[in-house]
Amino acid sequence: MNEDLRRLQPRLAEIFTHLHEHAEISWQEEQTTNYIVNLLKEAGMEPCVFEDIPGLYVDIGKGTPKVGFRTDMDALWQEVDGVLKANHSCGHDGHMTMAIGTALLLKDMESVLSGAVRIIFQPAEEKAEGARAFVEKGVVDDLEYLFGVHVRPLKEMKDGTYAPAIYHGAAKVFTGTIIGEDAHGSRPELGTNAIEVGVAIVEGLQKIWTDRNVSASAKMTQFQAGGLSKNIIPGKATFSIDARAQTNEVMEALTTGIHRVEKTAETMYEAKIKLQTEVHVAAASVNDEAMEIMRLAIVDVVGEGGCAPPVVTPGGEDFHFYTHERPKLKATMLGLGCGVTPGLHHPKMTFNRERLITGVSIISRAILRAL
Numbered sequence: 088m089n090e091d092l093r094r095l096q097p098r099l100a101e102i103f104t105h106l107h108e109h110a111e112i113s114w115q116e117e118q119t120t121n122y123i124v125n126l127l128k129e130a131g132m133e134p135c136v137f138e139d140i141p142g143l144y145v146d147i148g149k150g151t152p153k154v155g156f157r158t159d160m161d162a163l164w165q166e167v168d169g170v171l172k173a174n175h176s177c178g179h180d181g182h183m184t185m186a187i188g189t190a191l192l193l194k195d196m197e198s199v200l201s202g203a204v205r206i207i208f209q210p211a212e213e214k215a216e217g218a219r220a221f222v223e224k225g226v227v228d229d230l231e232y233l234f235g236v237h238v239r240p241l242k243e244m245k246d247g248t249y250a251p252a253i254y255h256g257a258a259k260v261f262t263g264t265i266i267g268e269d270a271h272g273s274r275p276e277l278g279t280n281a282i283e284v285g286v287a288i289v290e291g292l293q294k295i296w297t298d299r300n301v302s303a304s305a306k307m308t309q310f311q312a313g314g315l316s317k318n319i320i321p322g323k324a325t326f327s328i329d330a331r332a333q334t335n336e337v338m339e340a341l342t343t344g345i346h347r348v349e350k351t352a353e354t355m356y357e358a359k360i361k362l363q364t365e366v367h368v369a370a371a372s373v374n375d376e377a378m379e380i381m382r383l384a385i386v387d388v389v390g391e392g393g394c395a396p397p398v399v400t401p402g403g404e405d406f407h408f409y410t411h412e413r414p415k416l417k418a419t420m421l422g423l424g425c426g427v428t429p430g431l432h433h434p435k436m437t438f439n440r441e442r443l444i445t446g447v448s449i450i451s452r453a454i455l456r457a458l
Contacts, residue, residue, distance in 0.1 A: 091192055091195060095188055099443060099444060103181065103440060106175070106180040106183050110173040110180070111160075111161065113211040113212075113213050114141065114161075114210060114211050114214070116142065117141050119141070119183075120136060120160075120208070123143060123187065123208055127145050130194055131194065132147065132190065137224065146203055146205050146206075147203065147205075147206065148200040148203035148204055150203045152203040152229060153202055153231045153232065154234075154458055155207055155234070156189060156205075157208075157209055157234070157409070158179070158236070159179045159182055159209055159212035159213075159405065159406075160209060161210055161212055161213050162176075162179060163175075163176050163213055165432075167434045168434075176432050177432055178237065178427065178436070181423075181438065182238070184443050185450060190206045192451050200458065201458045207221065212405040215367065215368045218406065227413055227416060232457040233377075233409055234381065234418070234421065234454065234457075235404075235420040235421070236446055236450060238438050239422045240431055241427055244395055246424055247389075247424060248389075248394070248395040248424035249385045249423060249449060250385075250397055250398045251378045251379070251381035251394070251419060251421070252373045252397035253400065253420045253421075254399045254400065255368075257331070257334065258331050258367075258403040259338065259366060259368070261327065261328040261330065262325070262326070262362075262363055263326050263328070263361060263362040264323070265323065265326070265358055265360055266359040269319055269320060270320040271318065272318040272320060279357060280322070281321050282321060282324065284324070285307070285312065285324055287351075287355060287356065288307065288328075292345070295341060295348065297344070298336075301333050303331060307326055309325070309327035310324060311324060311326070327365075330342070333399070342364075345362075346362070369407040370403075372410040372411065372414070373419050374410075374417035374418055377419040380456045382394060384449050384452035385449055388448045389445065398422045406420055421449060
């Protein structure tokens, strides 16, 4: 396998460069999809695509795939050196490169594989919508194991170390509308001030109590009310609430509290509040068996000294929606310590690309162990 990896390394460097320079945002990954499809076909594989959304998967080996590996594909839209552009500042270019490398490596070993493997290229991770779409299309229905990977910041993991699991937190974004009644500034009793309703919501969010042993927060992050006239009490406002919790259980408690605040403010001010969940990212549900398989794969490749403890991070990842919807799925995500600086989502984010080939080796060994 070492000789195969050495042979792959220059090819993967070219692939990474192409993906990095041709970034596409969520739900617009058509050219990325086409590039990967053509690359896999040239290697003798038969990737499957969808008529209505970007993304693909490819099966390697005989029979129904029971082990899968998933990568994300989309980039962020942000300003880089004064220019707004699609930019891979979350490492998805590296994730795709490792997925392609794993596919190419396993294809060369296909005759000796003891089962089939599914490599999944998922769109729209940054919008927390791609995993849901793939679940609905049945992409993971037959799988028993699902592995993923994410590059990690230098402040979180040393360069050249690898973690067998990443415990991401849960996140929700709520958007709401307050419908009260406009009034003249001199006649507040004739109206329902949407700003005052908003203040009541902010105060209510601060009084939500959840498990103190699990980090969680809910805070208003946007609020818009009123027009150009300063002597009109606004009866309508829009707002957003960002909620975070380290576990899905605490997120459910937090969600219940937010809706309780909504109903209380409605009753107190006799206003109408329309609240909806715009984004839901599930917290990690790491399977112990999958994590042990990944740990052993790490030790196989870099030894005990390169195996870091599981990472606990407040950030969110769409990957965990697969286990949220398919609880029997045994899943974990490899944490790739590759010196990410200044940090994830920074427009000038960079990392040690030499770690990608090590990632391919670890992922491949984890898949072989799972088989």
